[in-house]
Amino acid sequence: MSSPRFSSSDADSSPPSSSSMDNIAEHGVGLSSPSLSLARRRMLDLVNRLHNTGVQIDIDLPQIAVIGQQSAGKSSLIESISGITLPRAAGTCTRCPTECRLSRSDTPWKCVVELRFVTDKNGQTLGQPRTESFGDPILDKSKVEDRIRRAQRAILNPSKSARTFLEDDDEDATEVSFSTNYISLQISGPEIADLSFVDLPGLIASVSSRGGNERDIVMVESLVSSYICKPSCVILLTVACETDFENQGAHNLTKKHDPEGRRTIGVLTKPDRIPQGDEESWLPLIRNEQETLENNWYCVKQPSSQDLKQGMTWEEARAREHEFFSLTPPWSELDPMYQKYLRTSNLVDRLSSILSDLISKRLPQIQIELENTIQKTRDGLHHLPKPPSGDPIGEVAGLLHVFIGELDKILEGIPHDEGLLQIIRPAQERFRREIRSTAPDFRPFEDSSLRGRVPSLFADPVFLSNEDGCEYEDLRVAPAPIFINKVMDRALAARTRELPGHYPFVVQKSFIKEFTAKWAAPAQVLCRFVHSTLSQHVKALITLHFAQFGQGVLERNVMILVQDYMNQRAETTQALIMKLIALEESGPLTLNEHYLSDYQAKFLAHYRGAREQQQNPVLAQAIAAFNPEDGPGTDAYGAKPVTWPPGTPTSPQPTGIAQVLSALAAIGLNGIHAEDLVKLLPPDRLDPALTIMADVRAYFQVAYKRIADNVPAAIDYELVRGVGRELLPTLYGGLGINGPDGMRICRELAQESPSVAGKREELMKRLERLETATRELMRVGL
Structure with a gap:
C-alpha cells in the first residue's frame, strides 16, 4: 500500500484575528471547536469508534502519532489538543505510549483510564492483547494527571498487580525503563472532538542523556517505528527550537519511514527559547524551503510547567501564544501566506482536516481489509478442532x-x-x-x-x-x-x-x-x-x-x-x-x-510331439504338412500337389503319407490317421x-x-x-x-490442548472486534 498524500490546500490562508482570539473561550479548546464541519466530525467519530473496537490490532487504521526527542514539547502539544494535563517531570516523562481517544457526547465530561497489555510480565508478546480497567471513571479534569502517573508506574512494574498503584504513593524505582504496553485514555464530553492519537516516548539522543542506556535507545526507537511505519499513520514530528535541528534524531527516523514527507507534519516548539539572533535560522522550515514536507512545518508556543502550576487556563495560553507570534520578530514579520503555519489553532485545524481526509479515503480499503481478515479468521476457526461438547461419551x-x-x-x-x-x-x-x-x-x-x-x-x-x-x-x-x-x-x-x-x-x-x-x-x-x-x-x-x-x-x-x-x-x-x-x-x-486328465493328455501330446520332431524330423514334418483333402496328387511329404498334363490316360497314384495310408488300407488297416504313423516307429526307451x-x-x-x-x-x-x-x-x-x-x-x-484453546479464544475475539468494526462501517453507509 502506498503512503497517502495529504494536500495543504484546505488550510486556512489567513492568520487568526484579534477578535477571534478574544472569543476563544466561546469556540472551545483544540479539536473541540464547534467550527469543525459535520462531515469532518463524522469521519473523526467513525475512526474513534473503530479504535474503540480494538480492530487497529488487525488492520491499519488512520491515527496521529506524536514523536520527538526527549523534552521536545510533545506532552504540551498533546495537552493543547486534548485539554487535559499530563504528568510533568524533568527528563523523560513518557515511558510508555499514551493513547488518547476523544469522543464528543452530550453527557458530562468523563475520562476512563485503561491499561493495554501486548506483552506479559516477561516481555513475551501475547497472542491476544489484554485490557484492564485502571480505577473508576474520572469526572474531574484535575485528577487526570495523577491517574496517568500511577497508570504509567503500573505499566513499568509488570510483576505487580496494577490495582496496588491506585492507592500506593511509593515512588520506588520501576522494574523496566520503557514498555510497549500502553495507557489508553477514553475522554468524552460535550466539548470534546472525535479523534485518536498517541503520545510516544521521546527518542533518547545518547547513552549519557539523562541516564539512558543502549537497550533503552534501541527499545524506544523500535517502539516509535512500530507506529510510524504504518501507511495510515500521520506523523506529528515535534522539534524543539532550543536545540540544534541537526542534533534531533527524530527527524532522521521520520525520513526513514516517510522519505518523501507525504504524511509528516513538522511542529516547531519552544520558539521563545531560541538563542537571541538565531531566530532567522528556523524560518526556512516555516517557508518549507528546508526539509520540505508536503503538509509544511508549523510553529506553536505552549505554556510552561510553571505557568500551568500557577493556574493559567488554556484560553489564556492561546491568547499569550497569539500575542507572542503577533508581536515578536521575526515571526510577526512573516508574510501573511506563512502566518497560517503559526499558532496551535492553525495546527489543530489542519491536523483534523488531514486526518478526516485520510479517513474518508481509507474507508473503502478498510472495508475490503475487514472482509478479507474476517474470512481468514473464519477459515482459521474452521481448521481448528471442534470445541469440547457437553457430552464427551x-x-x-x-x-x-x-x-x-x-x-x-x-x-x-x-x-x-x-x-x-x-x-x-x-x-x-x-x-x-x-x-x-x-x-x-x-x-x-x-x-x-x-x-x-x-x-x-x-x-x-x-x-x-x-x-x-x-x-x-x-x-x-x-x-x-x-x-x-x-x-x-x-x-x-x-x-x-x-x-x-x-x-x-x-x-x-x-x-x-x-x-x-x-x-x-x-x-x-x-x-x-x-x-x-x-x-x-x-x-x-x-x-x-x-x-x-x-x-x-x-x-x-x-x-x-x-x-x-x-x-x-x-x-x-x-x-x-x-x-x-x-x-x-x-x-x-x-x-x-x-x-487333470485333460491337462495330462495335452501335455503328453505336446512333449511327445516335440520329442518326435527332434528324433524323426522328416516324418514329423511330413505328418505336420499332410492334408487329407489334398487327395492323391501330393509329393512325398504331402505338401505340394502334382500337376498332370491334360489327356493323361493313367490316373495319378498317391505318394508320401497318402501312399502309406492307402497301402495300410489295402491290407485292411482302415481308420489309420497320419498322426498314428509314429506308432510304427521302434519304442522310445524314455517314453515312461x-x-x-x-x-x-x-x-x-x-x-x-x-x-x-x-x-x-x-x-x-x-x-x-x-x-x-x-x-x-x-x-x-x-x-x-x-x-x-x-x-x-x-x-x-x-480435553482441549491449551494451545488450541488459546488459539480459538484469540480468533473468536478477533472475529468479534472485526464484526463490530464492520457494523460501525455500515452505520456510515458503506
Whole structure:
C-alpha cells in the first residue's frame, strides 16, 4: 500500500484575528471547536469508534502519532489538543505510549483510564492483547494527571498487580525503563472532538542523556517505528527550537519511514527559547524551503510547567501564544501566506482536516481489509478442532462410529486409483506370476543332444498362453531346465519292487514337492505387503478423524489399539497361509479329475510331439504338412500337389503319407490317421519319463491356480476384511469408554490442548472486534 498524500490546500490562508482570539473561550479548546464541519466530525467519530473496537490490532487504521526527542514539547502539544494535563517531570516523562481517544457526547465530561497489555510480565508478546480497567471513571479534569502517573508506574512494574498503584504513593524505582504496553485514555464530553492519537516516548539522543542506556535507545526507537511505519499513520514530528535541528534524531527516523514527507507534519516548539539572533535560522522550515514536507512545518508556543502550576487556563495560553507570534520578530514579520503555519489553532485545524481526509479515503480499503481478515479468521476457526461438547461419551462414540464407517468403505473398495484394493492388486498379480514361475521346465530331449550349446527355453504349448497369460520371458530368472534323461534317471533310482516298465508314484511326488516348497516365500511377501499397505491407509484415516480431537490422546490410543489388532489379524493370516501351503506340500490331491486328465493328455501330446520332431524330423514334418483333402496328387511329404498334363490316360497314384495310408488300407488297416504313423516307429526307451513329465506338469496347473486364488483370498478375508470385523468392540473395550470410568475417560480424552484453546479464544475475539468494526462501517453507509 502506498503512503497517502495529504494536500495543504484546505488550510486556512489567513492568520487568526484579534477578535477571534478574544472569543476563544466561546469556540472551545483544540479539536473541540464547534467550527469543525459535520462531515469532518463524522469521519473523526467513525475512526474513534473503530479504535474503540480494538480492530487497529488487525488492520491499519488512520491515527496521529506524536514523536520527538526527549523534552521536545510533545506532552504540551498533546495537552493543547486534548485539554487535559499530563504528568510533568524533568527528563523523560513518557515511558510508555499514551493513547488518547476523544469522543464528543452530550453527557458530562468523563475520562476512563485503561491499561493495554501486548506483552506479559516477561516481555513475551501475547497472542491476544489484554485490557484492564485502571480505577473508576474520572469526572474531574484535575485528577487526570495523577491517574496517568500511577497508570504509567503500573505499566513499568509488570510483576505487580496494577490495582496496588491506585492507592500506593511509593515512588520506588520501576522494574523496566520503557514498555510497549500502553495507557489508553477514553475522554468524552460535550466539548470534546472525535479523534485518536498517541503520545510516544521521546527518542533518547545518547547513552549519557539523562541516564539512558543502549537497550533503552534501541527499545524506544523500535517502539516509535512500530507506529510510524504504518501507511495510515500521520506523523506529528515535534522539534524543539532550543536545540540544534541537526542534533534531533527524530527527524532522521521520520525520513526513514516517510522519505518523501507525504504524511509528516513538522511542529516547531519552544520558539521563545531560541538563542537571541538565531531566530532567522528556523524560518526556512516555516517557508518549507528546508526539509520540505508536503503538509509544511508549523510553529506553536505552549505554556510552561510553571505557568500551568500557577493556574493559567488554556484560553489564556492561546491568547499569550497569539500575542507572542503577533508581536515578536521575526515571526510577526512573516508574510501573511506563512502566518497560517503559526499558532496551535492553525495546527489543530489542519491536523483534523488531514486526518478526516485520510479517513474518508481509507474507508473503502478498510472495508475490503475487514472482509478479507474476517474470512481468514473464519477459515482459521474452521481448521481448528471442534470445541469440547457437553457430552464427551457421545462425542467419542460418534467419532469411533464415523471412523469405522469410513474404514469399511476403504476395505470394501473405493473407485479411485489410490484406493487400498487398487494398490494391492499389482502385488497380487506379482504373486501369481511368481507362483507360475515355479512350474517345472521339462525338456522332452536329452541334454547330451545339445552338444555344449546353451539350452534355449522350451516354450509352453499354445493352449496355456490363453489361460495363464504368463510366459517365461516375463520372469526375471528363468527356471532351470529338467531334461528327459534326468527324469528317467530319477525314475530308475526310485524303483524298488516294481515290475519292469513300472515306476513308483513317488517320482511325481518328488517333483511336485520341489515346486510347492517354493510357494511359501512369495505368499509371505504378499501378506507383508498387504499388511504394510493396509497399515498406511489405516494410520492416515486415524489421523484424519482423531488428530484434531482433544490433545491427541484419543488419536494415540486408537492408533495403538488398531495397530495391535492389525498385528493379530496379520499373525492369523500368516498362520492360515502356512496351513494352505502345508496342504499342498503334504501330497498331491485333487477331485477335479477331468480337469487333470485333460491337462495330462495335452501335455503328453505336446512333449511327445516335440520329442518326435527332434528324433524323426522328416516324418514329423511330413505328418505336420499332410492334408487329407489334398487327395492323391501330393509329393512325398504331402505338401505340394502334382500337376498332370491334360489327356493323361493313367490316373495319378498317391505318394508320401497318402501312399502309406492307402497301402495300410489295402491290407485292411482302415481308420489309420497320419498322426498314428509314429506308432510304427521302434519304442522310445524314455517314453515312461514323458508320462511322468505330463503328470507333474498337469498337476502343477491344477495346484498353481488353486494356490494363486486361495492365498490372496485368505489374506483378503483374514487381514483386509478381517480388520473391520470386531474392531469397534475392540476399541470400546480398549479405551474403556463403556466401563464405570467411561465419563472420566472421555472427558480426559476430549480435553482441549491449551494451545488450541488459546488459539480459538484469540480468533473468536478477533472475529468479534472485526464484526463490530464492520457494523460501525455500515452505520456510515458503506
